[in-house]
Amino acid sequence: MFESQNGRGALLAGGLAAILASTCCLGPLILVAVGFSGAWIGNLTVLEPYRPILIGAALVALYFAWRRIFRPAGVCKPGEVCALPQVRATYKLIFWIVTALILVALAFPYVLPLFY
Numbered sequence: 001m002f003e004s005q006n007g008r009g010a011l012l013a014g015g016l017a018a019i020l021a022s023t024c025c026l027g028p029l030i031l032v033a034v035g036f037s038g039a040w041i042g043n044l045t046v047l048e049p050y051r052p053i054l055i056g057a058a059l060v061a062l063y064f065a066w067r068r069i070f071r072p073a074g075v076c077k078p079g080e081v082c083a084l085p086q087v088r089a090t091y092k093l094i095f096w097i098v099t100a101l102i103l104v105a106l107a108f109p110y111v112l113p114l115f116y
Contacts, residue, residue, distance in 0.1 A: 010065035017058035018101035058102045069095050
């Protein structure tokens with residue numbers, strides 16, 4: 001499903017799932033911190049029941065991306081995207097950014113009560 005030649009699809013799916021998983025909790029806080037307000041912000045909690053599913057999807061996508069990105073460069077054929085060092089380094093950086101997003105989505109509901 002997420003098997004592309006370079007892991008780009010899995011990274012995209014993982015990042016999107018991480019953002020959606022944290023929308024219910026982190027989204028309203030960020031909007032209020034930036035200065036937005038209104039009753040409509042409370043509607044963002046509608047995604048809360050889907051949070052475990054979205055986090056699971058993010059972890060599965062992250063696994064497939066890890067499998068494609070961190071494989072040995074010798075497995076790639078010459079001229080493929082995965083054989084280029086700059087592309088591999090960029091994908092690894094994006095992978096760790098997506099991983100951080102997923103960790104925030106996982107930890108945010110448990111850390112947030114410490115600040116109130």
